[in-house]
Structure formats: structure tokens, C-alpha cells
Amino acid sequence: xxLNRMNINITKNNVSxxxxxxxxxxxxxxxxxxxxxxxxxxxxxxxxxxxxxxxxLNCNYGECHVLAKSGPRCLCPDTNEFWYSGESCDSxxxxxxxxxxxxxxxxxxILIAIITIILCRRRKSKGNQELLTNKNIDFTNPxxxxxxxxxxxxITGHPPAEGNKFTPNLQSVDIFKKVQIRRxxxxxxxxxxx
Numbered sequence: 001x002x003l004n005r006m007n008i009n010i011t012k013n014n015v016s017x018x019x020x021x022x023x024x025x026x027x028x029x030x031x032x033x034x035x036x037x038x039x040x041x042x043x044x045x046x047x048x049x050x051x052x053x054x055x056x057l058n059c060n061y062g063e064c065h066v067l068a069k070s071g072p073r074c075l076c077p078d079t080n081e082f083w084y085s086g087e088s089c090d091s092x093x094x095x096x097x098x099x100x101x102x103x104x105x106x107x108x109x110i111l112i113a114i115i116t117i118i119l120c121r122r123r124k125s126k127g128n129q130e131l132l133t134n135k136n137i138d139f140t141n142p143x144x145x146x147x148x149x150x151x152x153x154x155i156t157g158h159p160p161a162e163g164n165k166f167t168p169n170l171q172s173v174d175i176f177k178k179v180q181i182r183r184x185x186x187x188x189x190x191x192x193x194x
Contacts, residue, residue: 029068048072062089
């Protein structure tokens with residue numbers, strides 16, 4: 001909706017200050033957004049989209065259009081290269097850059113997850129193999145089990161203090177006796193920070 005200025009010929013002699021010529025000559029649905037602008041002898045009907053008008057709407061990457069009901073507005077271009085934002089199309093973002101960056105980030109996250117899973121499984125299977133290869137104990141042979149208990153290490157895997165050899169005597173254990181053990185409870189001490 002543009003006002004065709006070529007068909008308007010207004011001279012100083014036939015211009016009346018009382019008549020709003022721009023309102024009369026502008027299209028019906030945008031009349032309120034046109035106004036007279038000039039130097040005292042020559043006048044032009046303009047909007048805030050017109051170049052050279054003080055207070056002109058700066059649309060940066062977009063184009064200014066006079067819209068019905070809302071007046072001068074910036075319309076941002078719709079391209080495959082950029083996304084535009086802001087009321088005056090003042091910022092643009094590279095569309096291929098965003099798509100490439102997001103895709104690369106997703107691929108990197110997936111690779112990190114796969115590598116982490118592989119390493120955890122290897123560590124777990126290596127630990128299980130180590131237990132099987134280092135502790136080839138025949139649990140059906142009581143002599144071998146006895147040597148395991150008296151191998152010179154305590155339950156933490158360290159050599160026991162002098163004179164503290166643990167040798168279990170399982171001959172006097174009643175295996176048919178029912179044992180009731182209370183469920184353990186967690187007791188926090190002032191030293192613990194967890």
C-alpha cells in the first residue's frame with residue numbers, strides 16, 4: 001500500500017493550510033499514518049518509512065512497510081541463510097550455523113556416552129576376570145579354603161599386626177541354629193561430612 005506521489009501535483013498557490021491533503025490522497029486503510037513533510041514551499045506526503053524523514057523507522061536488515069491498522073512496521077526477510085529477530089530486524093542468526101552447531105553437539109554427546117559405556121563395561125569385565133584368574137580357589141576343597149583364610153592378610157587385604165592371626169574354628173558351629181540379626185542403622189558422627 002503505497003501512495004503514488006507521481007499523480008499528486010501540489011503547488012504553493014493551491015495548497016490550503018486547512019486541508020490535510022495527505023489524508024485525502026492516501027489509501028483508505030492507511031490514511032492516518034501519512035503526513036505532510038516539506039521545506040515550506042514544496043511538500044510531500046510521507047510516512048515514517050520514507051527515507052530522509054526525521055524519526056524514520058530503521059529496519060536494519062528488513063524493510064519498512066505501512067500496514068493497515070498498525071502503521072509503519074519492519075518486515076524481516078525470510079531466507080534460508082538467516083533467522084532475523086527483533087522488532088526492527090536488528091539481529092540475525094546464521095541458520096546453517098545453528099543447525100550445524102546443534103548437530104555437532106548432539107553427535108559429541110552421543111560419542112561421549114558410547115565411550116563412557118564401553119569403558120565402564122571393560123573395567124567391570126576386567127575386574128571380574130581378575131577375580132576369576134587371581135582367586136582360583138576350589139571351594140569344595142577345605143584345605144585350600146583354610147590356606148585362603150590364613151594367607152597372612154586380614155579382611156582389609158593388609159598383613160595383620162604381629163600376634164593377630166585369625167584362624168576360624170568351625171568345628172563347634174551349630175549350622176542348624178537360627179540366628180536373628182537386627183537390621184543395621186546408619187549413625188552419623190560429627191566427623192562425617194556426608
